[in-house]
Amino acid sequence: xxxxxxxxxxxxxxxxxxxxxxxxxxxxxxxxxxxxxxxxxxxxxxxxxxxxxxxxxxxxxxxxxxxxxxxxxxxxxxxxxxxxxxxxxxxxxxxxxxxxxxxxxxxxxxxxxxxxxxxxxxxxxxxxxxxxxxxxxxxx
Numbered sequence: 001x002x003x004x005x006x007x008x009x010x011x012x013x014x015x016x017x018x019x020x021x022x023x024x025x026x027x028x029x030x031x032x033x034x035x036x037x038x039x040x041x042x043x044x045x046x047x048x049x050x051x052x053x054x055x056x057x058x059x060x061x062x063x064x065x066x067x068x069x070x071x072x073x074x075x076x077x078x079x080x081x082x083x084x085x086x087x088x089x090x091x092x093x094x095x096x097x098x099x100x101x102x103x104x105x106x107x108x109x110x111x112x113x114x115x116x117x118x119x120x121x122x123x124x125x126x127x128x129x130x131x132x133x134x135x136x137x138x139x140x
Contacts, residue, residue, distance in 0.1 A: 001029070002106040003036045004115035005045035005098075007133055012063050013053060018116050018133070025114065025133035028140060030072060037109055039082070039101045040075045043068050076105060093123040103127055112136070 010022035029036070043064040051060025067073060076082070082104055089107075090100035099120040106113040106128035113130045115121055124130040131139070 001034055001036060001111050002102055002109065002113045002128075003029075003038060003042075004102050004113065004117060004120065005042050005049065006116035007114055008042065008046050008063075008067055009049045009053075010116060012050065016053075021132075021134045021137070022116070025137055028137060032140075033072070035072055035074055036070075037074045037076060037105065037111060039105055040077050041098060041101060042075075045098065076109075082108065089127065093127070095120060095123055106130070 007022050007025060010016040010018040011026045013019060016022070046067060047060040047064035049060070050063045051057045054060070068075070078086075078101060082101065085108065086097070086100040086104040089095060089104050090097055093100070093103070095103060099117060102113060102115070103120065103124045106124065111128075113120075113124055113128050114133055114136050115124075115130065116132060121130050121132065
C-alpha cells in the first residue's frame with residue numbers, strides 16, 4: 001500500500017483534524033502486518049510538515065526518522081522510470097509534482113494509495129485505487 005505523507009503527519013499531530021482516523025488507520029495497518037511502500041521523498045515531506053506545524057525542527061526530524069526505521073516500511077527511490085511516469089501523470093492529471101510521484105508509484109506497484117489530499121484522491125482514481133484512511137478502514 002502506498003501511504004501519502006499527509007496520513008503519516010496527521011497520525012502524529014494531535015491537533016490535526018484527521019488525527020484520530022489517521023492514527024486508527026496506522027494501528028490497523030500495523031496490526032494487519034501491511035507493508036507501506038513510499039517514495040523516499042516522504043521523509044523530507046514528513047520532517048518539513050511536522051517541523052512547520054509544531055515549530056520544532058528536532059521533532060520533525062525525529063518523527064521522520066522513527067517512521068523510516070520501521071520494518072514495515074519499504075522506501076522506493078525516485079529513479080528515471082518512476083520520475084518519467086510521475087512527469088507524465090503530473091501533466092495529464094494536473095497534479096503537483098510530489099503528488100504525481102505517489103500516484104505513479106501506486107500504479108507501478110499496483111497497490112492502493114491512501115491519502116488525505118482530496119485533489120490527489122480524486123485525480124488518482126483513474127490510475128490507481130485510492131482511499132482516505134476512513135474509507136480504507138471501512139473496507140476492513
